[in-house]
Amino acid sequence: MLIQDGRIEQIAAHGSLLVGDQHLTDLGDTVLLPGLVDTHVHVNEPGRTEWEGFATATRAAAAGGVTTVIDMPLNSVPPTTTVEGLDAKRKTAEGQAWVDLGFWGGAIPGNTGDLEPLHTAGVFGFKSFLAPSGVDEFPHVEQADLESALAEQARIGALAIIHAEDPAVLAAAPQQPGVHYRDFLASRPDDAETAAVARLLDTARRTGARVHILHVSSAAVLPLLRQAREDGVRVTAETCPHYLTLAAEEVPDGDTAFKCCPPIRDESNRDALWAALAAGEFIAVVSDHSPSTPDLKLLKEYGGSGDFAAAWGGIASLQLGLPAIWTEARRRGHTLSDVVRWMSSGPASLVGLTGTKGSIAVGNDADLVAFDPDGEFAVQAAALHHRNPVTPYAGRTLTGAVRTTWLRGRVVDVDGEPTGRQITRS
């Protein structure tokens, strides 16, 4: 492969000679992958930089083989619901990012008039919550707000990305605080997802909007998605490493590192998500990296109560998504090509970046990862580049190690030496 000016210039057969190369890199036995595209990351800066920030998030991304990060419109302050909010993010991110960055906007009650200016300013689409988001400055949309937001997005040609849990179903579910994971799981039932998805699909059908369901946790929504597609609704969906690799049965009491919304469900649900993934029903597997400080997680080792109901809901995994998925994918008979489709080319196509990101192709950005598919390592939360040392993967042994990451042809300065020899010819 010949890289010039940050782009892939030529791809040649093994052993053939490329003209014009001055600098050869031998990757040894590693596998070269296109850099991952993670379209679901909560960077939280400005405003909640103690939770995460552009410098820490993008450094973790680079170390994890993720070369493009699309940032969610919350939990930063201000949220990305106005052009001013977007400008604040861009200004703050300047000079801090180790990988390429993009931004989602937010559609909240009362900001329908902000969507077109944000769209023009370059956001990739608009996130809305159908149930409370967890932060006051990003309220969820009621049905009337959703109608107007989707109608406007259909008009301007924007992609609506939706957190689909239904607030009425959540309110009616048993609420039992405490350290038992099964009580938390009962408080966020499958029905909350299916009711919200059904309502969303109905609204999408009527408004003509293109919609994307974020972080599908319950396999019970899959038949609804299939039916909607058959009916011609423009709908895609994603799921996340934690729903595919963790299971409710193994969550220790009080270990709120595992808390996220919607929740990690049981093993049979996890198998059903894998079957759907294998069948091409998810366009992307993305992290939904949504960390907070250990005290807000109420973690017991930090003196917290371990109460699942009160702890911050969000999982930190940006640096670990690739090995977490590869570990489980390989066990289930999938290949690295499948993983690349789920975590690189799929998410790139979701956000319209196929011409520059998501594959090793002539003309694309030379965003590359030298990956050792057999490299094993034990996850130490404190050794990750995430700002806070909290992740449910702590202590797990994962297979698959990122050796070198390139962003537009440059080796990104991550920890760990490259395994390949670098030979400079001049």
Ligand SMILES: [Zn+2]
């Ligand atoms: Zn999220």
